[in-house]
Structures are given as structure tokens and as C-alpha cells.
Amino acid sequence: MPKQKFDSIQLLSRVVQATSDLYQLAYAQVDNNLRILHVSPNFPSELADADVTEPNILLDEAFSEFVGMENVLNSILRGELPSFQIERVNRIQPDGSVRYLSFRVVPLDAEKSDAGLLVIVEDVTRFGLIEHSLLQNRNELRLVQDAFARTNAELDKRVEQRTAELAEAKQHIEQQLFRLQALRVNDIAILGTTDLRVALKTIAEQTRKQLNVDLISILLFNSHLLMLETAVVVGAQTSDLLTARVRLGETLIGRAALERRMLAFPDLTTNSSQDRWVQDENLQACYVIPLIAKGNSVGVLFLGHRSKLQPDSEWLDFLETLAGQAAMAIESIRAFEDLQRSNYELALAYNRTIEGWSHALDLRDKETKEHTTRVTEMTIKLAQLAGMSPIEILHVRHGALLHDIGKMGIPDAVLLKEDHLNDEEWDVMRKHPTYAYEMLFPIEYLRPALDIPYCHHEKWDGTGYPRRLRGEEIPLSARLFTVVDVWDALRSDRPYRKGWDEDRVREYIRAQSGTHFDPQAVELFLRAVDSTD
Amino acid sequence: MNNTIVQKKICLLGDFGVGKTSLVRRFVEDRFEDKYLTTIGVKISRKTIERPYGSMNMLIWDLAGSTGFDSFTNPSYMQGTAGAAIVCDITRRETLTIVAEYARQARIMNPKIHLVFVCNKADLAGTRVISDPEIASVSSTFGDGTFFLTSARTGERVEDVFFTLAEKIDARP
Numbered sequence: 172m173p174k175q176k177f178d179s180i181q182l183l184s185r186v187v188q189a190t191s192d193l194y195q196l197a198y199a200q201v202d203n204n205l206r207i208l209h210v211s212p213n214f215p216s217e218l219a220d221a222d223v224t225e226p227n228i229l230l231d232e233a234f235s236e237f238v239g240m241e242n243v244l245n246s247i248l249r250g251e252l253p254s255f256q257i258e259r260v261n262r263i264q265p266d267g268s269v270r271y272l273s274f275r276v277v278p279l280d281a282e283k284s285d286a287g288l289l290v291i292v293e294d295v296t297r298f299g300l301i302e303h304s305l306l307q308n309r310n311e312l313r314l315v316q317d318a319f320a321r322t323n324a325e326l327d328k329r330v331e332q333r334t335a336e337l338a339e340a341k342q343h344i345e346q347q348l349f350r351l352q353a354l355r356v357n358d359i360a361i362l363g364t365t366d367l368r369v370a371l372k373t374i375a376e377q378t379r380k381q382l383n384v385d386l387i388s389i390l391l392f393n394s395h396l397l398m399l400e401t402a403v404v405v406g407a408q409t410s411d412l413l414t415a416r417v418r419l420g421e422t423l424i425g426r427a428a429l430e431r432r433m434l435a436f437p438d439l440t441t442n443s444s445q446d447r448w449v450q451d452e453n454l455q456a457c458y459v460i461p462l463i464a465k466g467n468s469v470g471v472l473f474l475g476h477r478s479k480l481q482p483d484s485e486w487l488d489f490l491e492t493l494a495g496q497a498a499m500a501i502e503s504i505r506a507f508e509d510l511q512r513s514n515y516e517l518a519l520a521y522n523r524t525i526e527g528w529s530h531a532l533d534l535r536d537k538e539t540k541e542h543t544t545r546v547t548e549m550t551i552k553l554a555q556l557a558g559m560s561p562i563e564i565l566h567v568r569h570g571a572l573l574h575d576i577g578k579m580g581i582p583d584a585v586l587l588k589e590d591h592l593n594d595e596e597w598d599v600m601r602k603h604p605t606y607a608y609e610m611l612f613p614i615e616y617l618r619p620a621l622d623i624p625y626c627h628h629e630k631w632d633g634t635g636y637p638r639r640l641r642g643e644e645i646p647l648s649a650r651l652f653t654v655v656d657v658w659d660a661l662r663s664d665r666p667y668r669k670g671w672d673e674d675r676v677r678e679y680i681r682a683q684s685g686t687h688f689d690p691q692a693v694e695l696f697l698r699a700v701d702s703t704d
Numbered sequence: 705m706n707n708t709i710v711q712k713k714i715c716l717l718g719d720f721g722v723g724k725t726s727l728v729r730r731f732v733e734d735r736f737e738d739k740y741l742t743t744i745g746v747k748i749s750r751k752t753i754e755r756p757y758g759s760m761n762m763l764i765w766d767l768a769g770s771t772g773f774d775s776f777t778n779p780s781y782m783q784g785t786a787g788a789a790i791v792c793d794i795t796r797r798e799t800l801t802i803v804a805e806y807a808r809q810a811r812i813m814n815p816k817i818h819l820v821f822v823c824n825k826a827d828l829a830g831t832r833v834i835s836d837p838e839i840a841s842v843s844s845t846f847g848d849g850t851f852f853l854t855s856a857r858t859g860e861r862v863e864d865v866f867f868t869l870a871e872k873i874d875a876r877p
Binding site for chain 1: 712721740742744745746763768769785786798833
């Protein structure tokens with residue numbers, strides 16, 4: 172019976188194959204002991220692991236796909252399971268090509284258990300190859316998509332990371348730039364003022380702004396009193412700080428100055444300080460930096476904040492830089508003040524020397540001190556009216572005071588002769604402007620004052636001496652002085668004549684305008700005399 | 705000398721493209737091919753390994769990789785399986801997320817099955833996206849928490865996977 176049924180199935184198989192060449196069906200009959208009894212003629216014996224025509228060959232010996240499947244196969248035999256199927260089993264051919272087989276196991280007689288099994292083997296290679304091709308393409312595409320997705324994610328991550336790095340770098344650069352600008356502002360303040368407190372105020376404000384803290388105070392060291400005295404304070408809540416004086420070695424400020432090292436308290440909440448400033452200003456952090464310039468303690472920079480600080484190394488470096496600038500400002504402006512004081516003292520000494528020379532000359536020349544004083548004052552007045560600058564006027568003053576300094580080189584016999592001078596004596600006398608030049612030119616400080624001593628005997632029309640200068644070749648200060656000198660000489664009594672009255676002198680001066688004197692100088696002089704009257 | 709021969713069915717499970725076929729090829733033929741060739745259905749290979757009692761004839765079922773739970777392995781393939789290696793690819797995170805589900809379903813189909821967890825493509829460290837802690841987290845679902853970081857390309861720890869399965873099967877057939 173089973174054999175007949177199997178033959179019927181073979182017949183059915185031929186019918187199916189005849190209707191469609193897509194179906195390559197083969198069959199094997201298997202008994203209750205899972206041994207192969209018969210196979211269809213088209214059974215793919217070449218794909219079996221053993222010779223399927225040998226008697227008593229077990230199904231799992233012929234096809235390793237059924238290894239371990241005894242329980243499943245027995246369930247089908249017992250009618251507990253309708254069928255079992257293994258699809259698309261790959262079989263590699265000797266030529267490397269692949270064949271795909273599907274196995275379907277069904278009971279030989281569905282109505283009777285233990286009637287044996289029918290193993291239907293279907294060659295699905297054509298479908299398998301098509302499916303493989305589709306799947307290969309789909310999977311490759313998915314792998315490429317995955318790779319793209321991963322690459323994109325990686326790129327996004329890198330872009331995000333790079334963006335963050337750039338943002339951080341930008342912030343850092345901006346901060347550095349702001350700090351450089353602050354240093355530049357401080358430099359300008361230091362260079363642009365001679366007022367120490369103005370410079371220190373700028374530094375204190377920049378320090379407070381750039382380091383983002385509440386309070387900055389700069390104290391200067393008074394080496395006579397051994398005390399630190401407040402110079403500037405920014406951000407204080409109490410007024411005590413403004414006039415604070417701290418003894419060296421006392422409080423945090425005095426200690427920092429004495430020990431010449433920074434005292435840092437970034438968190439005063441855990442390090443309670445008895446310092447009055449800390450308590451009065453409710454500070455939770457403070458830094459005290461000694462200001463040292465060229466090895467000398469010149470002050471202290473006190474930094475306070477009303478909450479805790481967590482400074483990084485750049486913050487601390489910048490604080491030290493600012494403190495260095497403060498020290499430099501103190502040092503340089505004090506040096507400037509000292510220099511300025513020295514200059515004043517030197518200028519004063521020069522002036523006294525010049526006045527001394529002038530007085531000595533007056534004494535020798537029997538000229539009255541008042542003459543020199545008068546002509547000097549009047550010449551200065553004219554110089555002011557002529558629009559000369561203060562420094563030019565200073566040189567005019569020196570020149571007027573020393574206008575006859577060249578007479579130091581004139582022998583007494585000539586200079587003090589009461590009688591008229593003969594021609595030779597006049598020749599000697601006319602050398603005194605040249606002597607003045609020779610005396611004063613080597614003195615750099617007095618060189619700009621040479622115009623009057625050297626040129627006050629030149630005449631507008633070119634008939635003067637020593638160089639016969641003409642018109643505006645004669646320096647302005649000398650042209651002004653000449654008028655004043657002649658005026659004062661004519662107005663004064665001489666041993667050989669009485670002084671002229673003012674009208675006569677005025678007339679004489681006018682008469683000499685354009686010949687002896689510069690007409691404009693005359694006009695200026697007469698206007699000045701009128702205003703004095 | 706023992707001549708006992710046992711025959712055991714071993715399955716390889718995992719997402720498509722994780723390198724299951726390459727692992728089998730490395731273990732059985734000791735070679736590696738760069739070209740990706742997808743597997744459809746099942747490809748059965750044999751490898752006999754020496755055991756203390758004789759030898760074990762391993763029938764290694766290289767199953768088509770899934771592309772999601774919808775196309776999870778045909779249950780009939782798992783019939784009679786003594787052990788399975790569940791494989792993921794350390795360069796593709798999505799292949800890890802499916803591992804625990806493979807283990808769960810394998811146990812449903814065959815409660816006595818022995819499982820090992822394999823993280824393949826260890827040679828591609830530069831493009832690795834799955835970290836050791838992530839692997840450890842998934843491997844805890846395998847019971848003993850062990851896993852194998854393998855490379856079919858270099859052969860790194862490939863034999864360990866199959867011998868470990870053999871030991872587990874021997875210990876509790």
C-alpha cells in the first residue's frame with residue numbers, strides 16, 4: 172500500500188512538473204525507523220551525504236539537515252505534527268556554484284499513524300539565486316547606508332566638537348584681547364599722566380573689571396613712616412578704606428608688604444580672617460600682592476570679592492601682570508616727579524647764576540642793577556605782545572639779563588674810561604657782542620638766549636655791528652631789546668649828561684624807526700609804554 | 705584511546721553582515737574573504753574537533769542574518785540545536801540591540817540550548833562604536849556574562865567560541 176501510494180505521488184509529481192518547469196520535485200519514502208525505503212528517479216542523489224539507494228540508509232545519514240531532528244520526525248509519524256520544513260538549504264557544487272534545496276516532511280498517510288514519512292525535496296535554486304541577488308543588493312545597500320550614517324554621525328560629532336573648540340578658543344582669544352586692551356589702557360594712563368593717583372585709579376578700575384571682582388585698593392609705601400597709605404580704592408562699601416593707613420607687618424596688607432609675597436585667600440568662609448577690611452567689606456575672598464619695582468617695595472594691591480573665587484592660572488598670571496604694571500606706574504611716575512623736581516632746582520640754579528652774572532656785570536660796568544631789571548622786564552612785555560611762546564620768553568629773559576655779558580672781555584681801560592673812546596677803543600668795545608657769543612655758545616642751556624647778547628647792536632638799516640645784519644635778518648628778540656635798551660639809556664642820567672625826558676626820547680625813537688630800529692618793534696614799544704603810563 | 709564520536713548541531717545567529725559566515729569559514733577552512741556575500745536559508749558546514757572522550761562532529765548551521773525581529777530565524781532551523789553563537793558587529797550599534805532578543809527567542813524554541821555571545825570584527829578597532837561596558841551589559845543576559853571579542857579576519861578567539869560551546873554541550877548534553 173505505501174508503495175502504491177508512493178507511485179501515485181510520483182505520478183502526481185510528473186503531472187506537476189509537466190505543468191511548470193519551475194518545480195523540480197523529488198521524493199523519498201522513509202519508514203518508521205527513519206530509514207529511506209525508496210526515492211523518486213529524479214531524486215538529487217548527488218547532493219546527498221550518502222548513497223540513498225543503499226538499503227537501510229538513515230535519513231540523517233543521507234541528509235545532515237536531519238541530524239538531531241528525530242523528535243520532530245517521530246512527532247509527524249505519530250500524527251502529532253502535520254509536517255516539517257527546512258527551506259533553502261545551501262549546497263555548494265564541486266564547480267563552486269550553489270544549489271538551494273527545500274525539504275518538506277509529511278506523513279505518508281495522514282489518516283494512519285506510523286505509516287512512514289514522505290520527504291519532498293524541491294530544488295529552489297532558481298528562486299534562491301534570484302532571492303540571493305536581491306538580498307545581496309539590499310544588504311549591501313544597508314551596509315553602505317549604515318556606513319554613511321556612521322560617517323555622518325562621526326562628522327556631526329566632529330563638527331560639534333570642533334565648533335565647541337572654536338567657541339572656546341574664540342572666548343579665550345577675546346578674553347586675552349580684552350586683557351591686552353586693559354594693559355594698553357593702563358600703559359596709556361601711566362604714560363599719559365604725571366599724576367600717580369590718576370594712573371593708579373585706571374589700573375584699579377581695569378583690574379576690577381578684567382578680573383571680575385568687587386574691590387580693588389592700591390596702597391603706597393611711605394618709607395619714612397614705614398606705613399602703607401591708601402592711594403586709590405574702587406568698589407568699597409565703607410569709607411574707611413579711603414583713608415586707611417596700615418603699619419608695615421600688620422594686617423594682611425602689612426604682612427604681604429613685609430614678607431614681599433602674595434597672600435591668597437580664595438575662600439575665606441573656611442579660613443575666617445580677623446582682618447578688619449575683610450569683615451567690614453563682607454569679603455569671602457581676597458588677594459594681597461606686594462608691589463615691587465626694581466627690588467623696592469613701593470606698595471600693595473589689595474583685591475577683594477564678596478563671594479568665593481576659583482581662579483585659574485591665567486587669572487592669577489593676569490593679576491600679577493596688573494600688579495606689575497601698578498608697581499611700574501608708581502616707580503616711573505615717582506621717578507618723573509623726582510626728575511621734574513631736579514629740573515626745577517636746576518633751572519632755578521641757572522636763573523640765579525644768570526642773575527648773578529648780570530649783577531656782577533652791572534657792578535663792573537658801573538651800570539645800575541635797576542637798568543638790567545628794567546630792560547629785562549620791558550623786553551619780556553614786548554615779547555608777550557609780539558606773541559612769543561613761554562619758552563621763547565624765558566630765553567628772551569636770559570638774553571636780556573646777559574645782554575652785555577660780552578663786556579666781561581673788554582679791558583677796564585676801555586670799558587671804564589670816562590672820556591670819549593677813540594676809534595681803536597671803539598673797535599675793542601664793538602667786540603663785546605662777539606665775546607658774548609663765544610662765551611655763551613658752548614653753554615647749551617644758554618645757547619637759545621644768544622640772540623640779544625649777540626645782536627642787540629645790529630641796526631635795521633644794516634649799519635650795526637658785529638655782523639651788519641639788516642631788517643628781519645636780526646632776530647626779533649634783539650630788535651625788540653634794542654629799542655628798550657636805547658630808551659632806558661637815554662632816559663637815565665649819565666656822568667656826562669642828564670637823562671632825557673620821555674617826550675624827547677619818544678621823538679628820538681620815532682625818528683630812528685626804519686633806520687636804527689625795526690618800525691614794528693617801535694610801534695609795539697610805544698604802545699607798551701603808553702599802556703604802562 | 706576513546707573513539708566515541710558525537711554529532712552536534714551548532715547554529716550561528718545574528719543580524720545580517722555581522723560576519724557569521726566568515727566566522728564559520730575561519731573555523732572550518734581557516735581562511736577569510738573580504739567580499740561580503742549574503743547568506744539565504746542555511747549553509748551547513750562540518751568540523752570535527754577532538755574531545756577528551758573522542759571527537760565531536762560539529763554540524764554548523766550558518767543561518768541567514770536577520771534584518772529585524774520580523775524576519776527572525778525560522779524556528780524549524782533551531783530544531784535539534786545543541787548550542788548557538790549569537791554574533792554582533794562592534795562597528796554597528798544596531799547589531800547589538802538585537803542580540804538579547806535572539807537569545808530570548810532561541811531559549812523559547814529550545815530551552816536547553818547553550819549560548820555564547822560573540823562580538824566580531826575586533827580588528828576594526830578604529831571604527832568601533834560599541835564599548836566594553838555596553839557589551840558587558842548585554843552579555844549579562846547570557847547567564848555567565850562572558851563574551852568573545854573575535855576577528856574572523858585575524859582568527860582572534862574564533863576557535864574559543866566553538867570550543868567553549870563544545871565544552872558547554874559536553875558538560876550538559
